[in-house]
Amino acid sequence: MNIVTISREFGSGGRELGKRLADELGVSCYDDEIIEMVAERHGLSKDYAAHMSEKNFRVLYPSTIGCRFAGFTHQMHPTTHQSVQFAVAQQQVIKELAGQGNCVVVGRCADVILRELTPLNLFVYATQESKLARCMSRMKEDEHYSPREIVLMMKRIDKERTAYRELLSDDDWGNKESYHLCINTSNKEIKKLIPGLAAYVKCWFGE
Numbered sequence: 001m002n003i004v005t006i007s008r009e010f011g012s013g014g015r016e017l018g019k020r021l022a023d024e025l026g027v028s029c030y031d032d033e034i035i036e037m038v039a040e041r042h043g044l045s046k047d048y049a050a051h052m053s054e055k056n057f058r059v060l061y062p063s064t065i066g067c068r069f070a071g072f073t074h075q076m077h078p079t080t081h082q083s084v085q086f087a088v089a090q091q092q093v094i095k096e097l098a099g100q101g102n103c104v105v106v107g108r109c110a111d112v113i114l115r116e117l118t119p120l121n122l123f124v125y126a127t128q129e130s131k132l133a134r135c136m137s138r139m140k141e142d143e144h145y146s147p148r149e150i151v152l153m154m155k156r157i158d159k160e161r162t163a164y165r166e167l168l169s170d171d172d173w174g175n176k177e178s179y180h181l182c183i184n185t186s187n188k189e190i191k192k193l194i195p196g197l198a199a200y201v202k203c204w205f206g207e
Contacts, residue, residue, distance in 0.1 A: 011131030
């Protein structure tokens with residue numbers, strides 16, 4: 001089974017890269033679909049489920065240092081308990097989807113969760129200037145963030161992703177040694193990187 005996981009800095013284009021790579025390889029790409037499945041199975045709204053995803057795990061970090069999730073369900077604040085339950089449900093969905101066949105999974109520490117399936121783990125990053133430009137160009141009409149606000153958002157979200165990974169693994173988020181390939185998208189058009197990356201993936205899996 002050929003599984004590719006995409007970890008990424010906020011604003012680096014990792015989500016787009018994952019989708020385009022999956023299309024090029026002719027396989028499924030799982031991103032927001034994971035949250036939608038968790039929401040449907042547990043009777044949650046999609047907005048609430050998205051809030052409960054990795055972006056909300058910063059609140060767990062101080063209480064779970066060195067504990068992971070094992071044995072961590074007693075004497076918890078109700079909100080914390082709910083967050084842990086959501087994390088477990090999310091991991092179950094990721095494993096289930098990956099078990100269906102070749103795919104690309106974006107974010108949510110899928111590289112750690114699917115470790116037993118020996119996926120190819122990619123990390124997508126870029127300079128702050130490039131990430132800021134990409135975020136500014138993709139801002140919705142009803143969004144009015146200043147460059148400073150976007151930079152602060154990038155730092156906050158990446159910090160939360162780091163904290164979430166530390167709940168699951170001793171491997172550092174963003175450390176090149178934690179991944180098989182790191183991709184710098186600075187000032188690059190994502191779609192132009194895909195043919196070469198797809199060739200690399202096929203070579204990796206011996207195709």
